[in-house]
Amino acid sequence: MSRRRALVTGGTGAIGAEIARQLRDDGMAVTVIGHPSEQPGLAELRSRLEAVEIAFCDLADGEAASQLVCALEQQDGGYAVLVNAAGITRDARFARMSPSQWREVIGTNLDAAFYVTQPLFTGMCARGYGRIVNIASVNGQKGQFGQANYSAAKAGLHGFSMALAQEGAGQGVTVNTVSPGYVETPMTAAIRPELLAKIRAQIPLGRLALPAEIARVVVFLCAEQAGYITGANIPVNGGLFMSA
Ligand code: CAA
Numbered sequence: 001m002s003r004r005r006a007l008v009t010g011g012t013g014a015i016g017a018e019i020a021r022q023l024r025d026d027g028m029a030v031t032v033i034g035h036p037s038e039q040p041g042l043a044e045l046r047s048r049l050e051a052v053e054i055a056f057c058d059l060a061d062g063e064a065a066s067q068l069v070c071a072l073e074q075q076d077g078g079y080a081v082l083v084n085a086a087g088i089t090r091d092a093r094f095a096r097m098s099p100s101q102w103r104e105v106i107g108t109n110l111d112a113a114f115y116v117t118q119p120l121f122t123g124m125c126a127r128g129y130g131r132i133v134n135i136a137s138v139n140g141q142k143g144q145f146g147q148a149n150y151s152a153a154k155a156g157l158h159g160f161s162m163a164l165a166q167e168g169a170g171q172g173v174t175v176n177t178v179s180p181g182y183v184e185t186p187m188t189a190a191i192r193p194e195l196l197a198k199i200r201a202q203i204p205l206g207r208l209a210l211p212a213e214i215a216r217v218v219v220f221l222c223a224e225q226a227g228y229i230t231g232a233n234i235p236v237n238g239g240l241f242m243s244a
Contacts, residue, residue: 003029006222007072009059009116010086011052012038012045014185015135018211019083020052022219028081030070033057035086059086060107061204065115078123081222084113084157085135089187091146102149109153113160121164121173130173131222134161135214138181138237154179160231164233174230176221181237183209198211204239 007221010016011032024030031053038045039056046054059065073079085125088108090101113134124130139147140154158177165175182188182199188208191199200208217236220226235241 003027004081005029005031005076006081006083007069007079007116007120008032008085009085010034010084010135012049012054013085013087014187015180015183015211015214016083016085017049018215019085019218022212022215023081023083023222026223028222029076030051031055031079033059033086034103035067035088035218038237041122041207046222053088054174057114059116060104061106061146063109069116070119073119073123074179077126079120079129080118080124080127080129080240082117082124083118083135083222084116086112087137088134088151088186089147089190091150092147093146097148104207105149106153106156109150110156110160113157117160117164121168124173125168125171125208128172130168130171130224132161132173133221134158134175134177135218136177136179136233137178138235138241141179141233141235141241148226161233169230172221172227174221174227176229176231177233178214178217179233179235179237179241180214181209181235181240183211183214202240203223203237209236209238 008020011020012034020030036056057068134157136154136157143151161175161177165230
């Protein structure tokens with residue numbers, strides 16, 4: 001029997017790459033999609049993502065995204081698993097947030113999930129099996145100073161999960177959200193040190209998460225045995241939401 005296939009968007013980033021590796025180690029044939037700006041680093045990516053198929057696309061560009069994903073879906077019987085992990089930040093106080101900072105974040109963090117998910121969801125429903133996990137954020141649950149764009153996109157992503165969960169329920173397709181807290185990634189490394197220290201002080205567990213701790217939950221939800229969980233939003237945030 002051929003291995004089940006999984007597609008991970010943002011699979012070249014810190015959290016996405018760890019999800020891809022853990023799905024691969026769980027026996028899946030994994031494809032990741034990274035941003036075209038990462039293409040020059042392909043050799044390094046190949047060594048980090050051994051035995052994983054790597055594609056590039058600006059997923060905020062609907063036409064390019066649909067074209068790539070439809071072509072991938074037509075190979076080897078389609079995908080059984082989709083993880084939407086592509087995400088960017090363009091933090092700014094709302095009064096100073098430009099329309100392009102708003103659009104870029106909504107485009108990559110929310111619109112892309114529409115473009116990528118539609119062709120795969122249709123195939124999964126037709127085959128009667130699928131696992132979709134959308135990576136949101138604690139900041140989509142509690143809001144965050146300086147992240148009106150990001151918080152809106154991540155909250156929207158869970159609304160998307162809940163609606164799709166209802167549409168997929170009769171057809172063997174589960175759709176869930178994982179909402180990480182602050183994770184050790186280049187995204188959090190870019191926060192000014194004094195602000196990051198304040199954030200860390202609010203986390204009951206007293207530290208940032210490791211990407212592997214997020215990936216573990218995603219792989220759990222992608223298992224065949226997780227078939228009774230759908231429309232859920234699983235927090236993996238060191239207790240941060242609890243203290244909000
Ligand atoms: N709550 C209330 N007030 C705050 C605040 C907060 N959390 N943070 C800053 N302020 C206040 C400051 O005290 C300051 O007040 P005064 O002008 O009265 O002194 C004012 O807002 C300006 O603050 P900054 O100097 O920080 O303003 P800035 O324009 O230089 O920077 C910012 C704004 C870029 C948004 C910066 O505050 C910032 O980087 N904040 C962190 C945002 C954040 O947490 N991003 C998460 C990235 S990681 C991620 O997104 C992954 C994930 O899913 C968790």
